[in-house]
Amino acid sequence: MNPQKLIGRVLATEKNPTTIDEFYFWTNVETKLNAFDIVRVERDGSDTYGVIESISHITDATSFLTNFISSDFGDVGVIEPTFRVGMNFAKAKVSYNTKGDYTPVHNNSKVSLATQEQITFALGLDKVENPVVCGALKMYEGTGDEVTLPVNVNSKFLLGSEGAHLNISGISGLAAKTSYAMFLMKSIQDAYALKNDDEDSIAFVLFNVKGRDLMAIDCPSDDLNENEKNEYRNLKLSCDPFSKVKYYIPYFDQTSQKYSSYLSRSDVDSYVQSGKLKKFKYVYCDDKESIEMMFANVDDPNQTMEAIVSKIIDESDSDFKGLKTWGEFLETVSANSQKGSSGSKGEISVLSWRKFKRIVNKAIKNDDMFAQRVEFEKSECRLSDELKHIKKNEVHVIDIAKLPEDKQAFVFGDAVKTIYNLKLGEYDNEHNVTPPSRIVVFIDELNKYASNDVPKSSPILRQILDVTERGRSLGVILFGAEQFRSAIHKRVTGNCA
Amino acid sequence: MDNLNEVCRRKKITKIIEEETGGKSYRAHKYSLDSDRSTLEYSEQEDMSFSWKKRGETDPPASYKSLEKQSRFLAARDEQVLTYFLDGSRHVYKVDDMAYAQSGGRSVIYPTIAGQVGVGICKRQDKRISSEDLTREIVISIPNIADPNGKGGFFEALSNKLNDSSELSRIKQCGWKFTTPIPYDVKADERKFEDRGTARIQDAMIEREKEMVKKLVRRGKLNQDNYLVKDGSLEYRLTKNDGDDDKSFQTFKQNYNWVIGLSKSFNPESCFDKGKANPGYIADLPLYHRTPVAYFGSDKEPLAFAVWYVRIRSKDRTRTPFDGILKVEKILVRDEELKDGIDTDTVDRLSALVINERNPTCYGADTRWANHIYPIYLTERFVKSQYLSADSFLHLF
Numbered sequence: 001m002n003p004q005k006l007i008g009r010v011l012a013t014e015k016n017p018t019t020i021d022e023f024y025f026w027t028n029v030e031t032k033l034n035a036f037d038i039v040r041v042e043r044d045g046s047d048t049y050g051v052i053e054s055i056s057h058i059t060d061a062t063s064f065l066t067n068f069i070s071s072d073f074g075d076v077g078v079i080e081p082t083f084r085v086g087m088n089f090a091k092a093k094v095s096y097n098t099k100g101d102y103t104p105v106h107n108n109s110k111v112s113l114a115t116q117e118q119i120t121f122a123l124g125l126d127k128v129e130n131p132v133v134c135g136a137l138k139m140y141e142g143t144g145d146e147v148t149l150p151v152n153v154n155s156k157f158l159l160g161s162e163g164a165h166l167n168i169s170g171i172s173g174l175a176a177k178t179s180y181a182m183f184l185m186k187s188i189q190d191a192y193a194l195k196n197d198d199e200d201s202i203a204f205v206l207f208n209v210k211g212r213d214l215m216a217i218d219c220p221s222d223d224l225n226e227n228e229k230n231e232y233r234n235l236k237l238s239c240d241p242f243s244k245v246k247y248y249i250p251y252f253d254q255t256s257q258k259y260s261s262y263l264s265r266s267d268v269d270s271y272v273q274s275g276k277l278k279k280f281k282y283v284y285c286d287d288k289e290s291i292e293m294m295f296a297n298v299d300d301p302n303q304t305m306e307a308i309v310s311k312i313i314d315e316s317d318s319d320f321k322g323l324k325t326w327g328e329f330l331e332t333v334s335a336n337s338q339k340g341s342s343g344s345k346g347e348i349s350v351l352s353w354r355k356f357k358r359i360v361n362k363a364i365k366n367d368d369m370f371a372q373r374v375e376f377e378k379s380e381c382r383l384s385d386e387l388k389h390i391k392k393n394e395v396h397v398i399d400i401a402k403l404p405e406d407k408q409a410f411v412f413g414d415a416v417k418t419i420y421n422l423k424l425g426e427y428d429n430e431h432n433v434t435p436p437s438r439i440v441v442f443i444d445e446l447n448k449y450a451s452n453d454v455p456k457s458s459p460i461l462r463q464i465l466d467v468t469e470r471g472r473s474l475g476v477i478l479f480g481a482e483q484f485r486s487a488i489h490k491r492v493t494g495n496c497a
Numbered sequence: 498m499d500n501l502n503e504v505c506r507r508k509k510i511t512k513i514i515e516e517e518t519g520g521k522s523y524r525a526h527k528y529s530l531d532s533d534r535s536t537l538e539y540s541e542q543e544d545m546s547f548s549w550k551k552r553g554e555t556d557p558p559a560s561y562k563s564l565e566k567q568s569r570f571l572a573a574r575d576e577q578v579l580t581y582f583l584d585g586s587r588h589v590y591k592v593d594d595m596a597y598a599q600s601g602g603r604s605v606i607y608p609t610i611a612g613q614v615g616v617g618i619c620k621r622q623d624k625r626i627s628s629e630d631l632t633r634e635i636v637i638s639i640p641n642i643a644d645p646n647g648k649g650g651f652f653e654a655l656s657n658k659l660n661d662s663s664e665l666s667r668i669k670q671c672g673w674k675f676t677t678p679i680p681y682d683v684k685a686d687e688r689k690f691e692d693r694g695t696a697r698i699q700d701a702m703i704e705r706e707k708e709m710v711k712k713l714v715r716r717g718k719l720n721q722d723n724y725l726v727k728d729g730s731l732e733y734r735l736t737k738n739d740g741d742d743d744k745s746f747q748t749f750k751q752n753y754n755w756v757i758g759l760s761k762s763f764n765p766e767s768c769f770d771k772g773k774a775n776p777g778y779i780a781d782l783p784l785y786h787r788t789p790v791a792y793f794g795s796d797k798e799p800l801a802f803a804v805w806y807v808r809i810r811s812k813d814r815t816r817t818p819f820d821g822i823l824k825v826e827k828i829l830v831r832d833e834e835l836k837d838g839i840d841t842d843t844v845d846r847l848s849a850l851v852i853n854e855r856n857p858t859c860y861g862a863d864t865r866w867a868n869h870i871y872p873i874y875l876t877e878r879f880v881k882s883q884y885l886s887a888d889s890f891l892h893l894f
Contacts, residue, residue: 060859060862061857061861062860062861062862063861065860065861066857066858066859066860066861066862067857069858069860069866070856070857070858070860071856072855072856073814078572078856079572079573079575079853080624080856080857081572081577081579081621081624081850081853081854081856082621082624082625082626082854082857082871082872083624083625084857084871085626085875
C-alpha cells in the first residue's frame, strides 16, 4: 500500500481545538474508515498517531427542517439533482508521537493512513517482551489498504509473575468467549512447546461444561479454509489442534441407563482405545475430604454443615472413623439423623443431620461416579491422582457437562483444590510428581462458582479466591469466561486481566 | 523591526491616488456601502429599454402550463443539462473623500469608491458541485475629473501604479489585482456620487460575468447538453465593444446560445401578459407551472429575450405570492428564434429542469431559500468565501 496515502487534514477550531490527547480531521465522504483505525499526522520532524474514536458526517443543512423542506415538505420519493455539500470528520485520540512531542497537532496538518510497521510502532507492539500471540488486528477493513498484524501480549502479565488470570465476558451464543480462550491457550501451548525449560513450563486443565464443546480439541478442524490458514500462518501460529490432550469423564457403568457425558458411546470407546480418555471415580476413603464441595451452593449460616464435614474427616471421630465406602458412610449419616439416635451427635442437631443427609444422598446415591474402588486396568482413575501427575504441555479436559450443578461444583472444587495443593508442594514427596511451573485452569460459566450470589462460606469460592489472589505466585492461573462480568465476585475480577 | 519598517514604508492606495490625480485626500471614514441598501436598486433594476413585443415561443399555450409530469420524468431518469452555474457579486465601500481644485480657488469633494468583485463558475458533475473558474479583482471608481487632461490612457497608467504597490503585493499571490479605475460622471443631477460609483462597479461586475461566459464558450464547455445558468437577469445592455461590429455582436449572441438567466427577484410590474402589465397573473401561477413565454425586444438595440416564469414552491409555503417563482430568461440567438420565438419543447424541458432544482434547499442558511436554487447558492457561497474581509480590504486604502 501507499505509505503516504493522504486521507484528510486536521481541523482545529475554537469549538473543537486539537489537544494533547485528541484531534479532529476531515475526510472525503468516500473515504472508508473504521473506529479504532490508526492514522498518522505529520508534524515538524515527528509523527503523531491517533486512534479513530468516532466518525461524523455533516452537510450544510442548518437543521433537520432544512432537509425536510428539501424533500418538498416531506415527499419521501423526491430525487435531488444535486447532492448536498457534505463531508466526514473523524475524532481521533492521540496514541503516540515518535519524538514524545505531545503538543497539539496543528490545523491543516496532513492526515494519512499508516503502514503496518507504523501501526505496530504506534501501538507499542514492537516492544512486547515474552511475546504470546493473543490475536490479530485488522486496520482499514474493507478498503484496498487493509492491514492485518499480529498482536502479542507479554506472557509475564498473563501467566505470572507480573500479573495473571484472565476473565472473558460477553453475551452468549456468539461462539466467541470459549473460542477465544481456546485460541489463546493454543497460542500459549505453541509458544511453550518450543521451550525446553523445566523452570518455565505450562500445562492446562480445562473444564467442559457445555455439550461436547471441548471434547475434541485434539482433532484437526475440517472447516478451516485456505484464507483462515493463511491468517494463522501470518500470526506464526500452527493450524494443528492441541497436542497431549487427556480427557476425563465421570465414570458410568456400561449397563447403567445413566450416562454422564455428551460424548457418544462409540467416541468414548475409541478415545479409550487410543488411551486418551479415562473415567474418573471418587472413592470414599480417598475423597471424603472433598465432601465439603457438595455444599458450595448451600446456605450455611450457622456453619452446621461445616461442622458435620469436619466431624466426618476427623480420623478420631467415633462415628465415622474406619469407614471405607460411600455405602457405609451414608448408613452412618442415616443413623445420625434418626430421631433420638445415640452417638456423639452432641451439639449438632438432628435437623442439621437430616439436611446433610438429604444433600449427600441426592449427590451420591445412584451415581456410579461414587464407587467402591478404582479399576485402573479398565481406564478408570481418580481425578486428583491424574491431576497430581500432570506434566508440562499436557492438556487435561474434565467433562462435567452432563453432571447436575451440585456435582459439577464438587468435581471442579475437588480438582482446583488438588491443583492448588499440588502447586503448594503438598505432593512433592510422592512418586513421579513433577508439576509444570504454571498450570492454567479454564472454566466456562465461572459465575456458577464465583458469583456474587454464592454463599460466602462456599468452599469453592474460597478455592477460587485463593487461586486468584495467591495463585499467581504459585503458578496457578485462572482463565474464566461468563456472560456478565458484574456477576463475578469482585475479588476475582479485580485480579484478572 | 524589519517588518515594522516595511509596514511603515508601504504606501496606502489612497496615497497613490492622491499623488497621481493631484487631489487632496481627506482620509475620511471608510465604510461599506452594501449594508443599508437594497441590491435591487442596482443589480435587478429593470431596463426599461426592452419592452414586450409578442408571444415568444413556437407553440404558445393558452395559459399556465403544468410541467409536473415532465419534471418527475426527467428526475427519475436523472436527465440533466444544467451543468454550469455562474454567480457574480461585489462588495462596495467608500474608502476616501478626495478634494479636487476648481476654478476660483474652490475645491469640490468627491468620494472614492472601491469594490471587490468576484465572479465564479461551478460545475455539476454526477450531482456533485466543484469549482470551475473564479476571478477576483479590486475595482476603484473615482470622478472623471480626477484625470486632469481627459486625454485617455490616464486611468490605465494609474492602474499600473496601483498594481505595483507594495500594499497589493501581499495579496497578489492569491490572485487579487486592480482593474483600470472606472470614472463616474460628475454632471449635476439628483443622483448621489456614491451611487454613481457603485453603479460603475456593478457594471464592471457584469462585464466580468460576460468575459467569464466568453471564456467558457471559447473552451468549448457549453453545448446542448451543458447549459450555463447565470444568477440574475440577462438583460444586458450591449456595451460599446459588444455592438462594435457585426462580427463581435454575432460572437456575443453565440456565447449565449446555451445560457439561461435565473432571477430570484423581479419587478412584478414588468410581468407582462398579452402586452399589459399583469402582476396578478404571475402571482396566481400554480405550483410546477410556467407562464407562456414573452418576447422582449428593443427599438434601440438588436437584442431580443425570451422571458417566462416558473413556480417551484407552493404559495402556501412562502411569505409572499412572488416567493417561489423564478424568472427565466434566454437571449434569442438564431434567426428563426428571433422570428418565431423559442422552441416550446426547449422551454418545457428547461422549465422542468429548473423545477427539479427546487431540492435541496438552503432553508435556514439564506432567507431567500424559496427562490434560491442550491447550485447557485453554493456558487455564491464559493465566491463570497474568496473575498477579503472588510477590515483587510479597507486597510489597503
